[in-house]
Amino acid sequence: MGNEADRPTNDIANVINGDLSGVQAGIIHGDVHVHASAEPGDEVPAVFDHVPETQDEIAYVISHRPWEWPYVLYAGVLQVGLRDIKRRPEERGKSPLTFADRRAAISHASPLLDELDSILEDFRRTFDVQIMSKAFGEPGRPGEWRLVTDIARRQVAAYEKMRAWAVSVRTAKVPRQVHRAYELTSHVADQPMGDIEIFVGRLVSGVNDMLGEAARDLTRSHVLSITCDLTVDNKLLAELTKEIARAGKRW
Template sequence: MAETEYDFDVAVTFAGEDRSYVEEVVKLVKAQGFAVFYDEDSKVATWGEDLTEYFADVYERRARYAVMFISASYAAKPWTRLERRSVLARALQEASPYLLPVRLDSTQLSGVRSTIGYLDGHEEGSAGIADAIREKLQQPKSDGERRFNGRVPRTPAEVAILLGERPRAWEYLLFAYWLVFKLEQNKSAYNDHRLKFAISGQHIDSEEVLDYSQAELARLGATTATFEELLSGDAQATAMGLPGEPGDPDLIEHLADRMIAIYVDLMGWAYRLRSAAPAGDEAREMLRALADYATQPIEEIRRFVYGFRDEMDEITARLAEGNVERSEYITFVIPDDVRERYDRALQAQGPPPLGERGCGRVF
């Protein structure tokens, strides 16, 4: 279908409970000169029509894009279910994105895959959604046109394009996107860690401090070991696919999520030690010095994530020149000055210094 055959640039589908938000978006999009199918504007056109056929025709044939405003109310209503079926039927026939989902809450809709790029309606605001629709409509749309830009996606819309086209190494481009996305979701916790901020928490009796610190060291070792397991070939092969086989988008996102969960756990571990309230200045200094054991692993994960994205930004061009092989070591170590600070505080408590814990893995 040629672009000139569309009666509407965009058709919106939403629940009545969300009308005020959607109406503001529609008003802004129309003000930019685009034709929008909005039920309130079509009262005369739909007067006397069989609405099940009329709306199916709009969503399946007459609009260039369908913007779906997803919420609990949207999922619950039979009429929006009818509209959704028409939108999904059209989306199955399109070579490029047709459904543009906007989330108004965390509701998951049957038939709408979690891997489809979406925008957060509350985060973007009505003006942000209207601007995004305008930008989407200004992009050329033809079935034979490649729109993948050759780099790691930066937006949900670019994720949708990547998954629609699936170029070589798309699995690693998607993995890089999710790593950065999920890492940046924890910016506040990272800033707390940088500032060494912690609110006083668990009281620890003086005779329990050494046992507590050794138990926490064991937990740190278990955490780094889990990270190493996630970098193993088995976990990657399951998510990314064996050579010659496609990856699984859901598992790729989940693998990234679990890796960043380790990053978050390391920050939580350091926070717990800094917030502990033992008796005595030496014990307090020992636990705070121990908390700094997490700093290098935290920064190493950040270095890996952003470095991996930078390298994947170049992978498309490099693959055009031939096959690419890469490996990377991620090593967790304890810097000498951090270990010495902890050792001094530990010696004041009695037992000899404890060694460092490290792990490395080729990726």
């Protein structure tokens, strides 16, 4: 029979046996679809020829409502919001997470992942079909710019929260036996953050292409379909689970 100290405590076993299950691959799927065209002779708004790159251009789109403005506005708020976050240096909390006890640090891994899961759930809710439909409009009903900007800003806020979460985990003060586990935990947010960056990049590129085509010929049918899939690296989660098990046995 092994030494009692070599066995995971109940809290450690809980983390190993399933408390990571809230963060899984393929957790979020959202879609943005645009289908726009104009008949010859139709009176249509002017085309704003690119996705906004500044707050002033965002304000212009809100006030002037150019062609397909809800999607132009949405892509612009996302582009400017992510750019501004990435330009800012990472902020370390004044009171970093601190655990003098190894078991307490390991036990806290589950609440940390729950916190990340909550952020991801907030992001998922922004793709609610009814909210998106009301924001972007339907045939015979215009979109609502406040809802469009609210959706985009909530998505940017979720990205920023993931970034702050990763920093707080990475800078936590924990016993040396748990350093590796916390380092791995901090990287769980990397892939969903990267997925958001890819989504925004594809959206901005697609809307810019659509605007360029529309500037040349508004009578053509303009179709844009962008999917946002947020995933988590299951190999990383598996490595993290093993590391937590190892940390529970170290002295």
